[in-house]
Amino acid sequence: MQLTCTEIRAETHDVNTYLFESDQPIDFIPGQFLPLQVEIDGDSHSRCYSLASIPGDNRYALTIKRVSGGLVSNYLADNARVGDNFATLSAGGEFHYQYAQQGKLLMLSAGCGITPVYSMLRARLQADPDADIVFVHSARTPADRIFPRELEQLAQAHPNLRLCWVVSEGAESGQLDGQLDARLLLSLTTDIRERTILMCGPQGYMEAAHGWFDALGVDPERVFHEMFAPVSGDxxxxxxxxxxxxxxxxxxxxxxxxxxxxxxxxxxxxxxxxxxxxxxxxxxxxxxxxxxxxxxxxxxxxxxxxxxxxxxxxxxxxxxxxxxxxxxx
Structure with missing residues (x-):
């Protein structure tokens, strides 16, 4: 399959959303990723990036963070232009909408890990506008939040969606100041043991979250996650x-x-x-x-x-x- 870039949106200082048209329909489940193939100096490199889209969108959106030392992410940030073509393979990934189709949800994300969770949120609200959902996103600063306008619009349109921003530096009005922990999480979701939990973020965030769930007595069978970075060899x-x-x-x-x-x-x-x-x-x-x-x-x-x-x-x-x-x- 061939993708053509039609728009590049700056989400934050180091995150862009690349919107593509495809030469053929791409079958995917919200939450899945696309293996994007990028030619750099004559060599082909493949990387998997989560789709921010849902089926039915007129374009396919990949939200990609510049990573220190990251070959492909940095190349895209510095060189990708509207009109560029990229090859891709079929969508993949086991962290997807099958876990978000029913029941009360707690959706957690940090940094660019918001992308697959955001896609599943959109899909659930499209199928079930009255779904009981708590969505908590952690960011370093208010400017580092991804999809703030889109999420605020969803929360305004769906009173059953509770949107919480947790900002560790310079929190503004309506945002929670500091870092997420078990106590704060329980204050946001007193019924946490009744919810299916979907989360994505960096390794440290994910490890901490599993500790919170253990402390709060959450059934591990109700927790589904995806890391967007490899576990450190250390x-x-x-x-x-x-x-x-x-x-x-x-x-x-x-x-x-x-x-x-x-x-x-x-x-x-x-x-x-x-x-x-x-x-x-x-x-x-x-x-x-x-x-x-x-x-x-x-x-x-x-x-x-x-x-x-x-x-x-x-x-x-x-x-x-x-x-x-x-x-x-």
């Missing part, structure tokens, strides 16, 4: 030493891998066919199966506990500690 096992060489066997082909390489890097170097969109342990497109006891993972992305138990892992976010048989999807 929080996982130390990678094997660069001198440690092992062998990956895929069907009847063997490739070498050293301690500095991810499984993805080794498979690509060996010419094996594996697709990876985000390359950051988020989207799950490079899911493989192997021996979990020989893996060091820095992210499990969207993998379920059952998949982890069965030996599935993300090739882009895993290294090995021994020779291993790998099954590609």
């Amino acid at each position: 929080n996982g096992p130390e990678p094997a030493s660069e001198g440690a060489g092992h062998t990956l066997t895929v069907a009847d082909k063997a490739v070498n891998i050293d301690g500095s390489q991810t499984v993805l890097e080794a498979l690509e170097a060996g010419g094996l066919p594996i697709f990876a969109a985000c390359r950051a342990g988020v989207c799950g497109s490079c899911k493989c199966k192997g021996d979990g006891e020989k893996l060091e993972r820095t992210s499990v992305g969207p993998l379920t506990p059952q998949e982890l138990e069965e030996g599935y892992f993300l090739a882009c976010a895993s290294r090995v500690t021994g020779d291993m048989q790998v099954t590609l999807p």
Whole structure:
């Protein structure tokens, strides 16, 4: 599929929304992402970006934050222009509207993690205008809020939608000053145990939120989330030493891998066919199966506990500690 950029909107100083027309309809569920393919200096790079759109919109919107050291996000921020063309693959992602279709919702987001949650919010209100929803977004400053005008309009049109802005620096009238924590969250949603929780944000925010839910007695089965950045390697096992060489066997082909390489890097170097969109342990497109006891993972992305138990892992976010048989999807 081919996308043509028709508009670029500056949401904040480091976040843009890129609006596209497509040469063919794109089938997606609110909350899913598109694997955008970007040519930089003659090389093709794929990254997954959540859609801010819902089905029926006349354009497809991707909201993208400039990331320090981010190759593709920085290239788009500095170079993308109206009229540019980009290739994309089918939409993907397991964090989507299936979790938001019924019941009372608590929707939490921080930073650019608002994008898939915003899409699901729009879809739910379109299907059920009277849905009971609490939407809490955390931002560093008032100017760092994403979609403020659109969300305020939704809240005005739907009295059943309670919109809360939590701003850590320079909060203005109508905004909560400080950072979200369990006590504040409970004050906003006294019935939190009755709500389905959908959230997306950076790693630290997500880890803190799970702590709040534990403290408040929220059933983990009611919590659904997506991280928009990979888990830091500092929080996982130390990678094997660069001198440690092992062998990956895929069907009847063997490739070498050293301690500095991810499984993805080794498979690509060996010419094996594996697709990876985000390359950051988020989207799950490079899911493989192997021996979990020989893996060091820095992210499990969207993998379920059952998949982890069965030996599935993300090739882009895993290294090995021994020779291993790998099954590609």
